[in-house]
Amino acid sequence: SQTIHQWPATLVQPVGSPLSLECTVEGTSNPNLYWYRQAAGRGLQLLFYSVGIGQISSEVPQNLSASRPQDRQFILSSKKLLLSDSGFYLCAWSIAGANTGELFFGEGSRLTVL
Amino acid sequence: SQQGEEDPQALSIQEGENATMNCSYKTSINNLQWYRQNSGRGLVHLILIRSNEREKHSGRLRVTLDTSKKSSSLLITASRAADTASYFCATDGNQFYFGTGTSLTVIP
Numbered sequence: 001s002q003t004i005h006q007w008p009a010t011l012v013q014p015v016g017s018p019l020s021l022e023c024t025v026e027g028t029s030n031p032n033l034y035w036y037r038q039a040a041g042r043g044l045q046l047l048f049y050s051v052g053i054g055q056i057s058s059e060v061p062q063n064l065s066a067s068r069p070q071d072r073q074f075i076l077s078s079k080k081l082l083l084s085d086s087g088f089y090l091c092a093w094s095i096a097g098a099n100t101g102e103l104f105f106g107e108g109s110r111l112t113v114l
Numbered sequence: 115s116q117q118g119e120e121d122p123q124a125l126s127i128q129e130g131e132n133a134t135m136n137c138s139y140k141t142s143i144n145n146l147q148w149y150r151q152n153s154g155r156g157l158v159h160l161i162l163i164r165s166n167e168r169e170k171h172s173g174r175l176r177v178t179l180d181t182s183k184k185s186s187s188l189l190i191t192a193s194r195a196a197d198t199a200s201y202f203c204a205t206d207g208n209q210f211y212f213g214t215g216t217s218l219t220v221i222p
Contacts, residue, residue: 006156034210036212042214042215043202043212043213043214043215044157044202044212046210046211046212088154090156090157092156092157092210094210101144101145101147101162101206101210102147102159102162103147103149103157103159103204103210104159105156105157105158106156107155107156108154108155108156110154
């Protein structure tokens with residue numbers, strides 16, 4: 001069966017510090033991968049998605065970047081965090097090319113920038 | 115950009131009552147999905163309805179889709195306290211766009 005792991009679960013970082021959130025998927029190959037951000041009490045904002053190794057699409061200009069160094073690994077990074085980067089970050093995957101369209105989410109990483 | 119918009123933003127009902135939440139979207143879709151999120155957790159897929167379907171059932175869930183109005187509704191029948199969560203609609207594409215969610219509270 002497929003599983004998705006996301007870490008760290010919580011993170012408190014000072015403004016200007018770097019960030020690295022990691023997400024890995026097991027039990028499937030060539031998944032589509034996604035990073036979402038959810039501000040407190042708000043909906044989900046799609047940040048990045050990837051359909052393959054090294055292929056990253058960005059939805060909104062921001063202080064963040066994403067990389068996919070391996071088929072089932074998706075990393076969200078920042079060189080210098082801003083206060084506005086605080087939020088709940090969710091990684092998700094879906095089956096590439098499938099018509100089911102279901103997204104499978106990780107448990108999220110809560111980032112607080114102070 | 116967000117595609118879906120749910121309403122109401124918040125809903126509070128008594129256990130045993132039915133809960134209805136609505137979703138409106140902007141562009142053409144192949145399918146629409148509903149997800150549930152418990153507080154501080156990831157989202158869990160509930161049900162998918164394709165653009166050529168008008169209604170779909172899964173247990174206590176009933177979803178309708180009106181592509182002419184670009185809207186969908188999720189009905190939870192005989193609600194339980196455990197149904198307390200936020201509910202989101204999502205529209206498809208290579209990327210998935212979510213609405214802002216409806217926060218449902220079921221009072222025991």
